Amino acid sequence: MRRFFANVWTKRVVSLLSIFYAAGAFALCWFSLFYDIHIHGRVSQCLIIIAISIMALVVMLYTRKQFVTKLVSFLILPPMLPVVLLYFGEWGMIIPIIVTGLLILLLSGAGEGLKTALGTVTLLLYVFGALGYFLFTSFFVIDDNTEVVAKGVSPSGRYRYRVVNTLSEETENSCTSIYVEPNYADKDFLFATFTLKNMERVVDLTRPVSETVNIEWKTQTRSEITAELNAKSEHIVVRLSDKALEKLGISDADHYTLYGISSKQKAALGKKESDFNDILLSDIPDDKLSAFNLGKDQSGSYYVLEPTKEFLAATGFAEGSRIYLRDLTETQLRAFHIIIDNAIYLNTLTDAQLAQLGVPESGDVMYFNGEICFRYYVAEIEEYFDTESRHFSLDLLE
Secondary structure: HHHHHHHHHHHHHOOHHHHHHHHHHHHHHHHHHHHEEOOOHHHHOOOOOOOOHHHHHHHHHHHOOHHHHHHHHHHHHOOOHHHHOOOOOOOOHHHHHHHHHHHHHOOOOHHHHEEEEEEEEHHHHHHHHHHHHHHHHHOOOOOOOEEEEEEEEOOOEEEEEEEEEEEEHHHHHHHEEEEEEEOOOOOOOOEEEEEEOOEEEEEEEOOOOOOOEEEEEEEEEEEEHHEEEEEEHHOOEEEEOOOHHHHHHHHHHEEEOOOOHHHHHHHHHOOOOOOOOOOHHHOHHHHHHHHHHHEEEEOOEEEEEEOOOOHHHHHHOOOOOOOEEEOOOOOOOOHHEEEOOOOOEEEHHHHHHHOOOOOOOOEEEEOOOOOEEEEEEHHOOOOOOOOOOOOOOOHHHO
């Protein structure tokens, strides 16, 4: 048996187990960046992490001269920096991993010069990382005086909400905010639950603080909500993602939007001064496009009628050439008061298309003091809660 454990191939195979411990540190780093942690049983969690760390340390000490273990010894501590900063205070989880990382870094079979160099880099990383983080949270994060006055879950269990009073010395700056977030994106483990950061959406903001807080949920069908919204206005727009537009077979030309329409241009369209300031380009009759310095060819593609010399000089287009909107960047389109807004009139979407966009046949509608403030329908169409994407931003550090 002694010869078996002394065999170099046994050590090489066993050293592969250390990869799992390093992978756990990286996974915890990833969770700390994108999730908040809620620990259920701190003592039990701490004991389990200590037990796992001791076993990992024994394995790594046994194989400390193997290349895999040497490599792992340098990989455990760096990813733990975000964990220390963002889960600050969860010492029962953090300390066992940090201690294990330090011990294997000091006791691994790597050269002393390499260990000294990488240890120094890691130490500086922690010092400057912690300094930068605490400076950021001290100077750029606003510490509001807030109070959660109500919270709960929608009837379907798909959403959860909280009502927050933000108090200020100036009464007019105080407000009552209602936040809604998905209740289906949590990661549940034995001793902890991880909830996605920055998924909350403010669906209602009342100034000053509302004295009455009455939250009511109802279940409505897709067709009922469509009828309600279309009855309110025929100009209600929804903004779809590029993926959703592609799913419906809608091209860029179908969602060019003209903004800042002048009084003269409104008159050309037979509209009043008080009417809309934005309109989908596809809603303008072909014979009225010239009022916006635009034209349309036989294939249905839009182009600029008379580009200015300044525009031609700035963009490099040849004078006399036909400039199509599809060839312009978003910045260049703004020169003609056009944006690609992904805005679609709700009344142009059929019930089948709404279903294609993932809007369930029925869902939750939230009322605050008798007024609708949240519809599942709009949340699904406009993808309020994109739980699959992960985008790093400074907001995640708050």
